[in-house]
Amino acid sequence: EAEVAQSPRYKITEKSQAVAFWCDPISGHATLYWYRQILGQGPELLVQFQDESVVDDSQLPKDRFSAERLKGVDSTLKIQPAELGDSAMYLCASSLQLTYEQYFGPGTRLTVT
């Protein structure tokens, strides 16, 4: 069964350092989502791509976060510089265009020290 891949699974970084996460969606899925999930809370959407275009990045802290999906397939989420409050699980999800069901990857757990 096809799955969403994410790497790394765990990342520890010091504050003010740069960090990057990678996501490979299910083949053929045009829509890709990045979520942040703080411990004890539900996921919150950071950015949504339709193919290579950003559809919604209203909740992305653009002063330090950036996301790209250059060829409309895999995607990278970057944080620079990382802050203590960025410690969270970063989830990637994908879906077929014009459908509602999202498939989630295993996530990257980020710890900023």
Add this chain to the structure above:
Amino acid sequence: AQTVTQSQPEMSVQEAETVTLSCTYDTSESDYYLFWYKQPPSRQMILVIRQEAYKQQNATENRFSVNFQKAAKSFSLKISDSQLGDAAMYFCAYTSGTYKYIFGTGTRLKVLA
């Protein structure tokens, strides 16, 4: 703005018994989708069940069923014959035309042997 509320931070159920998890939402849309997702410890989030708002019939997937009350904006999940593998965080989620998911804060389900 749409909101999703899960008022039960934690629930416990005896193995083989039935448990109901609560979810309420707020929206002015008439057409939308509701979901229950399961997030086992250190594992990816998976879809348990979905409900289209225009369908009056409650969705059912094996031991999982929902009680969808559109007028009351209520969407509860019933798990019958609970199993140890059902232990997880359960998230209620809402989406409409933007395909953007709004999640509740989750309910941690413990299954007692």
